[in-house]
Amino acid sequence: MSRLQDLEVFVQVVNSGNFAKAAVVLEISPSAISRRISHLEDQLGVRLFNRTTRSLSLTEVGERYFKRCLSILADLESADREAKQHSKQPQGILHVSCSTMFAHNYLLRRIPEFLAHYSRLSIQLVLSDNVVDVVGEGIDVAIRISELADSSLITRRLVSDCRIICAAPAYLARYGTPKTPDDLATHNCLALNAYKTTLNQWRFRDLVGLREISVGGNFTVDSGIALYDAVLAGLGIARVSAFLADQALRSGQLIRILSEYEAENDVGIYAIFPSNRHLLPKVLCFVEFLCHSLHSKG
Known part of the structure; x- marks a missing residue:
């Protein structure tokens, strides 16, 4: 078990009142519970519980530690909940990079339409005619007009160009x-x-x-x-x-x-992003919007 799991076991023992009930909730044996608590106490160098054959109670240090653990686990749950919300619906700040010409000739007049559909999103637009370090600069989506998309990143061809x-x-x-x-x-x-x-x-x-x-x-x-x-x-x-x-x-x-x-010079307009693993909805909806609007261009 990890240190975080030790804290969860400790909190569950306090809430349950004894090792046996905590073991039922956590679906592990009472002896495993006892070992985890002993290990935690050894790590901390303090006794967290007063133990007798009939009762289990927190020491003074255990009381303070319990309150801190509750706070830590609550923060973690809140962080998990916030992350899961981002995985379900578009929200937050979308960092977009593109060239000045693409922004002025196309993107800027379409952003109001996009944001009208996604009221919980905001866009931070970075304009540069240099090739931006997508990962290093924290860019969610970069739009590039190029003969070759950057093979080290995830790319999606939005529309053909020359x-x-x-x-x-x-x-x-x-x-x-x-x-x-x-x-x-x-x-x-x-x-x-x-x-x-x-x-x-x-x-x-x-x-x-x-x-x-x-x-x-x-x-x-x-x-x-x-x-x-x-x-x-x-x-x-x-x-x-x-x-x-x-x-x-x-x-x-x-x-x-x-x-x-003219020689053949199909270059394409690409959306480029760091990874398609757990791709956030805010990125997906923006890329889909670009793809649709570029094809229907008007």
Whole structure:
């Protein structure tokens, strides 16, 4: 038995009044009860009970110890009850991480709908274009747009996505529309800073085959939403998420270019979380909400 079980045996003996009745409740033998109490007293170096052949009573130390044990066991029961409540219904704080562009172009306008359904939940949103340490930073769910989901974590693909090359009409009117990938060498291509250099290698397929072109220009930034705002403003050409740029494309704020040269670049939008063991309802309901809303996007 563990030390906690020793305390439970001790409390049950006090409540029952003798070893025999406690043994019946705990479904162990009276001799086992006697051994556990003796072991507990040896561990503490004090006598907890006054024993006679006819009676059993607490010593002064035993009285004080009993009160403390009751408090400890009550706290444990309360903690267990609270944990079980979390396992049954969504409540508490949900820590969510995602990129600035995903938040501004999609997530922020959907959070009110989610919270309206789950009044006992609150969301703490962490915006970063860096890859966040999900476990180290206590994140419940991270949303990532990536070619490869992090294999060391549990992932769920929410919706397919791809990266497209586009520019604002004003930029194309001023500088012309590239006709081939090689034409990008004479255009201002907006880029993300060094830690995302792979996103600045644009992949194309032409008569030569599959190839990558390194792009650059007079503006780099470490924020996806800032890059997106810059291309909307007509600063240059950018490669962005088709899913998040869909509204701007439909409204004519952005124009897709070089699509006939695009290589397959299915990246996917993923929900990533530390573990699916005892996955909390707050995580499950949020992931299900994302999956449904992304597919019904509107």
